[in-house]
Amino acid sequence: MFKKLFAAFSAKSKTRADAPYGTEDLNTVHKMLFADDVGQLFGEAPDARVVQAIAQDPNEESRVRLLAAQWLRASGHVPAAAEVLGVVIEVPLDGSMDTLAAYADGRVRYINQTGRTAVFEGAPADVAAQAKALVASAIPAFIKASRQKPVYAPGAGQLRFTFLSQDGNRVTDGFFSDIVRDELAKPVLEQGQRLLDLVVRQGNAQ
Structure with missing residues (x-):
């Protein structure tokens, strides 16, 4: 599926990484995928021990665990573990972008370049299993990825992986070739292609 998308690339992009879509609502949804903006989620003065427990709870939603770890780091605490809990794949297309996010708990979020969105809360089973496979494939690539937060969205002919970790998000991007x-990056792309195929198939079945 991603291979088909690359065939449509034609122009360079200088779109801001934090606002790749044409509406504020979609940009807000996109921003939430990265689970790195804590806001007031844990209140004004949370107990660090409680937040640490949330970060390490395997039964808690992956994005909530990532946000808990982000709060711990920002507050001078070190998360007890640095698990990779998600992957966001961004592919620019026709002045917009396809964004696919998968999490270790099997949840999936997808923003199509047309603005349509899809949300999978750990089901169907094949989508959840493939989401977990994608996250697992990202662990080796995460180790060598950059900690630098990108200013711009990926340009024409490129794609970007953002690996979501309790140790902080890291990025790998480049041209498809x-x-x-x-x-390290190729297995992530392959698993991402399989997940996107399943997500699109589900959308066509509705």
Whole structure:
């Protein structure tokens, strides 16, 4: 599926990374995928021990665990573990972008370049299983990824992986031809393609 998207690239992009879509609502949804903006989620003066427990609870939603870890780091505490709990794949297309987010708990979020969105809360089973496979495939690539937060969305002919970790998000991006030759990034792309195929198939079945 991603291979089909790359065939449509034609122009360079200087779209801001935090606002790749044409509406505020979609940009808000997009921003939430990265689970790095805590806001007032834990109140004004939370107990660090409680937040630490949330961060390490495998039964808690992955994005909530990531937000808990983000609060711990921002407050001078070190999360007890640095698990990779999600992957966001961004592919620019026709002046917009396809964004696919998968989480370790099997949840999936998808924003189509047309603005349509899809949400999977750990079901169907094949979508959830593939989401988990995608996150697992990202662990080796995460280790070598950059900690630098990008200013712009990926440009024409490129794609970006953002690995969501309790140790902080990391990024790998580049041209498609480079990604497929990268022994760490290529498995992430392949697993992402499989997940996107399942997500699109579900949408067509509705």
